[in-house]
Amino acid sequence: MVEPTSSHLEAWNARLLEYEESRRVGPVQAAFERMRRNKLLLLGSALGLVVLGAGVLGPIISGADPTVQSFSTTNQPPGFEGHLLGTDHLGRDLAVRTFVGIRVSLMVAAGVTLLSLVLGLLLGMVGGFLGGWRDRTIRGVVDFVWGFPLILVAVLFAGGLGEGLFPVILAVGLVNTAAIARVVRGEVLTLSEREFIEAARAGGLSTIRIMTKHLFPNILAPALVLASYYVAVAIIAEAALSFIGLGAQPPTPSLGGMVSDGRNFLQLNHWGSTIPGLTIVLLVLAVSLIGDGLRDVFDPRLRHEAKGVGEE
Amino acid sequence: MKRVIARTAYMVIVLVLSSIAVFYAIRLSGGDAVAARVPASASAEEREAVREQLGLNDPFHQQYFDYVGSILSGDLGNSLTNNARISTLIAEHGKNSLILGVAAFVLVFGLGIPLGLLASLRRNSWWDGGIMSFSVAGMAVPNFWLALLAVWLFASVLGWLPSAGCCGPKQLVLPSVVLAMEGMALTVRMTRSAMLENLNQDFVRTLRAGGLSEVRVVVKHVFRNALVPIVSLAGLRIGQIVGYALVVETIFGWPGLGQVLVNAVLRRDYPVAQFFSLVLIAIVLLSNWLADVGYTVVNPRLRKA
Amino acid sequence: MTENVHHAGPGPGPLLSIRELHTSVSTRGESFDVVRNLNLDIYSNEILCLVGESGCGKSITALSVMGLLPTPPVRVGSGEILFKGTDLLKLGKRPMRKIRADAISMIFQDPLTSLDPVFTVGSLITEVIRAHRDMGAHDARELAGDVLAKVGLPDPAKRLDSYPHQLSGGMRQRVMIALALVLDPDILIADEPTTALDVTVQAQILDQLMHEQRERHMSMLLITHDLAVVAAVADRVAVMYAGEIVEQAPVDQLFDDPRHPYTQGLLRALPQVTVKRKRLDPIPGLVPPPQMMPPGCRFSPRCPHAIETCWNEHPDLTDTTDNRIFRCFNPQPFTS
Numbered sequence: 001m002v003e004p005t006s007s008h009l010e011a012w013n014a015r016l017l018e019y020e021e022s023r024r025v026g027p028v029q030a031a032f033e034r035m036r037r038n039k040l041l042l043l044g045s046a047l048g049l050v051v052l053g054a055g056v057l058g059p060i061i062s063g064a065d066p067t068v069q070s071f072s073t074t075n076q077p078p079g080f081e082g083h084l085l086g087t088d089h090l091g092r093d094l095a096v097r098t099f100v101g102i103r104v105s106l107m108v109a110a111g112v113t114l115l116s117l118v119l120g121l122l123l124g125m126v127g128g129f130l131g132g133w134r135d136r137t138i139r140g141v142v143d144f145v146w147g148f149p150l151i152l153v154a155v156l157f158a159g160g161l162g163e164g165l166f167p168v169i170l171a172v173g174l175v176n177t178a179a180i181a182r183v184v185r186g187e188v189l190t191l192s193e194r195e196f197i198e199a200a201r202a203g204g205l206s207t208i209r210i211m212t213k214h215l216f217p218n219i220l221a222p223a224l225v226l227a228s229y230y231v232a233v234a235i236i237a238e239a240a241l242s243f244i245g246l247g248a249q250p251p252t253p254s255l256g257g258m259v260s261d262g263r264n265f266l267q268l269n270h271w272g273s274t275i276p277g278l279t280i281v282l283l284v285l286a287v288s289l290i291g292d293g294l295r296d297v298f299d300p301r302l303r304h305e306a307k308g309v310g311e312e
Numbered sequence: 313m314k315r316v317i318a319r320t321a322y323m324v325i326v327l328v329l330s331s332i333a334v335f336y337a338i339r340l341s342g343g344d345a346v347a348a349r350v351p352a353s354a355s356a357e358e359r360e361a362v363r364e365q366l367g368l369n370d371p372f373h374q375q376y377f378d379y380v381g382s383i384l385s386g387d388l389g390n391s392l393t394n395n396a397r398i399s400t401l402i403a404e405h406g407k408n409s410l411i412l413g414v415a416a417f418v419l420v421f422g423l424g425i426p427l428g429l430l431a432s433l434r435r436n437s438w439w440d441g442g443i444m445s446f447s448v449a450g451m452a453v454p455n456f457w458l459a460l461l462a463v464w465l466f467a468s469v470l471g472w473l474p475s476a477g478c479c480g481p482k483q484l485v486l487p488s489v490v491l492a493m494e495g496m497a498l499t500v501r502m503t504r505s506a507m508l509e510n511l512n513q514d515f516v517r518t519l520r521a522g523g524l525s526e527v528r529v530v531v532k533h534v535f536r537n538a539l540v541p542i543v544s545l546a547g548l549r550i551g552q553i554v555g556y557a558l559v560v561e562t563i564f565g566w567p568g569l570g571q572v573l574v575n576a577v578l579r580r581d582y583p584v585a586q587f588f589s590l591v592l593i594a595i596v597l598l599s600n601w602l603a604d605v606g607y608t609v610v611n612p613r614l615r616k617a
Numbered sequence: 618m619t620e621n622v623h624h625a626g627p628g629p630g631p632l633l634s635i636r637e638l639h640t641s642v643s644t645r646g647e648s649f650d651v652v653r654n655l656n657l658d659i660y661s662n663e664i665l666c667l668v669g670e671s672g673c674g675k676s677i678t679a680l681s682v683m684g685l686l687p688t689p690p691v692r693v694g695s696g697e698i699l700f701k702g703t704d705l706l707k708l709g710k711r712p713m714r715k716i717r718a719d720a721i722s723m724i725f726q727d728p729l730t731s732l733d734p735v736f737t738v739g740s741l742i743t744e745v746i747r748a749h750r751d752m753g754a755h756d757a758r759e760l761a762g763d764v765l766a767k768v769g770l771p772d773p774a775k776r777l778d779s780y781p782h783q784l785s786g787g788m789r790q791r792v793m794i795a796l797a798l799v800l801d802p803d804i805l806i807a808d809e810p811t812t813a814l815d816v817t818v819q820a821q822i823l824d825q826l827m828h829e830q831r832e833r834h835m836s837m838l839l840i841t842h843d844l845a846v847v848a849a850v851a852d853r854v855a856v857m858y859a860g861e862i863v864e865q866a867p868v869d870q871l872f873d874d875p876r877h878p879y880t881q882g883l884l885r886a887l888p889q890v891t892v893k894r895k896r897l898d899p900i901p902g903l904v905p906p907p908q909m910m911p912p913g914c915r916f917s918p919r920c921p922h923a924i925e926t927c928w929n930e931h932p933d934l935t936d937t938t939d940n941r942i943f944r945c946f947n948p949q950p951f952t953s
Contacts, residue, residue, distance in 0.1 A: 008917070008923075008928040012918045012928075013918070016918075144326050147551060149552055151558050152558065152589075152592055153555075155589075158577055159589065160337030163578075239454050239456070240455070240456050240559050243456045243563075244563075246574070246577065256454075260456075263460050277454075277457040277460065280454050281453055281457070284452045285452045288452065513730060514725060514727060515731055515734070518731045518733075518796070519733065521718065521725075521797075522717065522718045522748065523718040523745065523748050523749055524744065524745065525714060526710075533735075533736070536736075540735070610735070611735070612734070612782070613780070
């Protein structure tokens with residue numbers, strides 16, 4: 001080969017390499033990049049922080065008691081005599097009640113998520129990995145629960161266990177368990193085909209060990225992302241049930257219950273109902289934007305899975 | 313066909329299991345059933361007599377079979393609160409619920425699918441943006457609050473529609489729209505994404521290469537394929553309508569099955585709660601079954617060669 | 618611009634003539650050619666093979682002819698595609714639809730995803746027939762059955778009511794062929810029709826295609842990356858590299874005496890069953906990305922015979938005295 005050609009070749013290869021470098025991004029970098037570009041996730045996170053901050057810090061800063069009644073100052077608009085958001089029909093401070101209501105919502109959401117994540121992971125992994133009659137049984141139960149309307153399940157539970165937050169958490173948690181178990185099972189089936197699980201099996205590792213050491217870490221991320229998606233579902237369900245009187249019982253302030261209290265006084269002071277209502281919308285919006293965003297960033301494949309499951 | 317038979321058997325099994333579960337749950341708090349029938353001053357002997365009379369001292373499975381037997385013979389018993397016959401309650405309120413449910417169903421699919429289609433065909437236009445924003449709002453606003461807002465706007469401020477009542481067309485508008493809202497929002501979203509997904513399939517290119525008009529390709533073929541996932545989740549949509557009916561009927565005072573069940577649970581009216589729960593479970597199971605059969609119809613890949 | 622001197626209709630002139638075609642992709646503000654200055658003629662009753670590595674622009678060329686480019690992001694920038702004297706690029710939507718399947722047909726690589734899964738084979742074929750011919754449902758169905766029988770689908774009457782998923786890959790590809798040939802087109806474009814199939818089925822499908830071409834006296838543009846297929850089927854061959862045609866020749870001449878170093882490389886890289894060689898001889902390097910083409914000859918970075926000129930200037934297609942067309946400054950005799 002003649003000399004000029006090889007120097008041309010070197011120059012060309014250098015250019016090509018530079019071009020490829022300029023295009024390539026690492027996986028972490030790519031995730032960050034997607035996150036940065038994902039404006040909805042940013043918006044959701046900002047919104048979430050505000051609502052969360054109000055829920056966590058609000059009661060501490062104001063120091064007021066959400067249950068103190070004052071019959072001389074009922075149904076007052078926001079800004080009245082040091083009541084930031086006004087008062088409700090019993091003269092209680094709406095701001096503090098809203099803040100505590102957010103806490104209640106988040107507590108229910110946390111309980112539901114914990115329950116559905118633990119149970120869903122367990123059922124999905126056992127069914128998907130062990131197969132056989134265990135899988136068939138689990139799938140039968142899970143498919144049944146998954147197809148069931150959340151509110152109806154919760155009302156049935158309230159019928160059996162009495163009204164309150166516990167049956168709500170149990171009902172929503174179990175229905176969401178089914179949704180998570182379905183996805184986890186599918187993931188496990190895919191993973192079981194992969195080389196590293198095959199290798200672990202061939203290497204004679206016990207089933208329990210493969211499941212905990214090899215399957216679990218790979219399942220956790222998608223399950224968490226999915227669970228975050230169901231937080232919104234839990235919040236709406238709790239609010240709806242409290243609204244019809246089957247959820248949180250007085251004097252515990254819950255957003256749904258507050259909307260219900262306020263609806264009889266709409267003409268006098270619509271804020272009593274508007275403020276908790278808007279808070280629910282913001283909370284749900286924040287949580288679902290974060291859930292959507294996380295899914296896009298970390299696991300675009302799950303998009304399809306979650307498409308049909310935003311119900312109740 | 314085999315699939316349909318299997319699903320039918322599954323539905324029956326689940327219905328039986330649910331009825332046992334509901335029966336057991338109600339029996340767990342069965343003491344109140346006695347309390348509701350005897351005055352507070354009644355002695356222990358009197359209570360025991362009522363227990364015996366109600367069959368509450370029989371073994372559990374005996375009680376269950378008795379109950380099933382009485383259902384099958386058409387004797388559904390009476391309400392504890394107003395002594396109305398449960399069979400009459402079911403007939404009256406069932407009709408009202410059916411009206412509301414069908415109206416919501418028509419809105420979910422009859423409006424949700426066309427809107428999703430429009431959004432997918434005018435992708436990234438103002439139409440698309442508007443419809444998708446509406447869809448996001450429909451999913452984020454809880455329906456009970458939406459109900460309040462709608463009543464406030466259309467009944468109190470504008471005075472166009474009544475805020476509650478039953479069962480004329482005017483009274484139907486607000487409850488059915490509120491009941492349908494979230495399902496409609498989800499249907500819009502699903503239709504749009506299924507259309508976009510199928511528009512990118514290879515078979516679309518083949519059809520175009522066959523010289524078919526664009527309208528035909530999109531309306532007949534792409535839409536037909538997009539229907540598959542929509543129908544597969546139709547059971548969930550119907551279940552959702554049933555579930556939300558509990559809330560929406562209560563808010564609008566629509567005298568349907570859901571309102572009766574919620575009131576029965578709140579007032580510890582066990583015979584009513586028990587039977588209405590079973591009826592709603594049966595409706596949900598039936599709708600899931602229907603959706604499953606529909607799915608087999610729209611998706612030939614499930615039929616055997 | 619080349620003058621439109623070609624004859625209309627059958628005769629010595631080409632049936633289809635692609636003139637100076639540029640097709641480009643636009644993404645995120647940048648735009649680049651994926652087919653560059655392409656000239657290609659297809660004559661009646663011949664099989665022309667278009668050969669090249671994946672991504673060299675073969676399929677884009679075919680889709681440009683059919684007017685089926687995924688626009689956006691891909692669109693024809695300039696050029697002419699003359700079919701019987703009419704420029705297809707200037708045709709409106711409706712007349713172009715009449716051309717498809719009736720005059721120019723196309724079959725695709727993956728028969729699994731290329732057939733609408735929720736309709737029966739029969740209804741797909743009848744729909745194409747009735748889009749072009751004023752024919753009753755019954756007659757159309759009969760015609761569909763006939764064409765399925767002709768393309769060698771076993772039990773065609775029963776298969777009319779089968780769904781695509783109920784057929785094997787080879788059978789599905791036969792359905793694709795039936796769909797493309799049912800209206801007796803003048804030209805069939807086959808884009809890697811056998812790539813997705815098993816080896817034994819590949820031979821059957823190729824055989825069927827050659828048979829149909831002879832029977833119907835139609836022209837066929839076969840797009841493939843497989844030189845073995847080319848050797849078995851082609852009358853003439855055009856070799857594409859990085860969006861350009863680099864060599865064009867009758868099939869025997871191309872295999873006996875390839876002029877372009879890329880063609881030579883392709884032939885050297887071909888494993889031969891009969892000759893036992895110590896090792897295969899692949900072409901070094903990769904096809905450059907379309908956004909980043911070498912300034913001179915597009916093959917220069919991978920070419921064993923590149924000289925100074927190759928790096929600086931872009932070679933034109935040369936017509937030599939022995940009527941061979943290729944694009945090279947420094948052609949060397951072929952040694953295998």
